[in-house]
Amino acid sequence: MRKLKEKKGGRVVDDRVLVSKSKKGDKVAFEELVRRYSNYVYTTSFFILRNTHDAEDASQEVFVKVYLSIGGFRGLSSFKTWIRKLTVNTCIDKLRLRSKTSNQKLSLDELTENCEVVFTGLNRNLEKIFLDKEMVKKVLNIIVSLDESYRVPLILRDLQDYSYREIAELTKKPIGTVKTNIHRARKIIKEKLRYYE
Amino acid sequence: MNNVNKYSKIARNIAKNIVVKPPEDIEEKIINKISNIDDSDRKLLDEKFLDYLRKNNSRLYLLNEKIKNNSGKLALLGSIVTLLVIFLIAVCYLSSSKNSSDNK
Numbered sequence: 001m002r003k004l005k006e007k008k009g010g011r012v013v014d015d016r017v018l019v020s021k022s023k024k025g026d027k028v029a030f031e032e033l034v035r036r037y038s039n040y041v042y043t044t045s046f047f048i049l050r051n052t053h054d055a056e057d058a059s060q061e062v063f064v065k066v067y068l069s070i071g072g073f074r075g076l077s078s079f080k081t082w083i084r085k086l087t088v089n090t091c092i093d094k095l096r097l098r099s100k101t102s103n104q105k106l107s108l109d110e111l112t113e114n115c116e117v118v119f120t121g122l123n124r125n126l127e128k129i130f131l132d133k134e135m136v137k138k139v140l141n142i143i144v145s146l147d148e149s150y151r152v153p154l155i156l157r158d159l160q161d162y163s164y165r166e167i168a169e170l171t172k173k174p175i176g177t178v179k180t181n182i183h184r185a186r187k188i189i190k191e192k193l194r195y196y197e
Numbered sequence: 198m199n200n201v202n203k204y205s206k207i208a209r210n211i212a213k214n215i216v217v218k219p220p221e222d223i224e225e226k227i228i229n230k231i232s233n234i235d236d237s238d239r240k241l242l243d244e245k246f247l248d249y250l251r252k253n254n255s256r257l258y259l260l261n262e263k264i265k266n267n268s269g270k271l272a273l274l275g276s277i278v279t280l281l282v283i284f285l286i287a288v289c290y291l292s293s294s295k296n297s298s299d300n301k
Contacts (some may be wrong), residue, residue, distance in 0.1 A: 034227050042219035056223060059232050064238045065246060074254040082253060089249065123203075140209035140215065158209045163266040167233045190205050 015079040022070050030070070033079070034063055039081075042085045046157050047096075050144055059092055062087050077132040084160065092170055095148065135193075142192045143185075149183035153178050 013032070021029035041062050053186035065086060073082060143154060156162040164182075168175040189194060204250075252258045264271060290292075 007201040030231070031228050034231075036223050038227060039216045039219060042223060043215065044218045045295050046219075052220070055217075056220060056226070059219070059223060060227055061241060063227045064234065065241050068234065068239065068242055069246070069250055072250050073255065076256060077253060077257055085253070086249075099276060124255055136208045136215070139205065140212055142211075143212070159213050161213075165265055166262075181222055186205065189209075190202060 001158060003083060016075065019070065019073065019075060019079050023073070024066075033066075037080070037083055038063070043090050044084065044087045044160070045145060045161065046093050048138050048152060049094060050151075054094060054098075058087070062090050065090070087164075088156065088160065088170065095152070125158070139189060139193065146185055146188065150181050150188065153182050154185040155183050184187070 015033070018029045018033050020034075022033060038059060041059045042055055044113050045058040045062075046052065049055050049058060062083065073079075077186060117124070143151060146154065153173075155165050156167045156170070157164070162170070164175050167179045167182075171178065173181075
């Protein structure tokens with residue numbers, strides 16, 4: 001199989017090159033994009049949907065959408081931004097469908113069992129300040145265990161860098177409610193962390 | 198409490214770089230899926246998705262979004278520029294009035 005991951009000099013092939021090749025129908029290039037972004041898409045989906053099966057479904061759906069529409073992607077934003085927005089939109093649609101049928105309640109233990117966390121690209125300074133990775137896992141578990149109305153805006157704001165306005169549009173809630181819910185979510189995290197201390 | 202605030206903020210920053218390990222065969226499943234696209238998959242490209250694609254292919258829309266998302270920063274920048282212009286005008290005016298009074 002032809003490898004596109006590295007060029008002769010060991011440099012990683014730019015996303016733009018892979019996208020351009022994929023647009024011309026190069027399946028190997030698209031497969032490399034899948035390898036590069038499947039973890040990212042899955043992680044984002046898992047945080048929003050809180051379920052391994054749903055996150056897997058959402059990841060497949062996102063890549064099918066990307067595959068079918070990549071010819072129409074003009075590249076005005078980066079591929080990562082494009083796929084990130086697509087993932088968030090897909091997951092929020094799935095949440096809307098799901099909330100009509102059931103409201104999932106999960107315990108922290110269940111989540112910890114399902115979720116194996118890998119630290120990537122950790123800033124050395126941050127690592128020095130924040131040696132206890134277990135604390136990060138606790139924060140993540142608290143975030144994932146939050147109610148949907150708190151969890152989704154907080155994830156979009158703090159982990160995905162969406163603006164309050166964008167979150168309000170996506171979740172179809174007034175901007176004031178979004179700000180209040182994010183503030184409350186942060187407060188809940190702090191209270192639960194204080195309990196762990 | 199200060200520690201908790203610090204932990205919470207740093208943890209949320211670190212969480213941006215965290216990967217939840219997917220099932221090992223997820224890449225293969227995705228690649229298999231895109232190799233066997235059927236009509237039900239094509240239905241995923243509904244009107245809502247096509248609208249999203251159209252918007253993301255429009256420079257005007259993206260610029261508009263950027264402005265809306267950074268309205269606070271833009272307002273601050275505008276205020277600074279305005280103040281700077283007022284300051285420069287005032288300096289010019291004062292130096293020219295000083296020159297004219299010196300000439301007299």
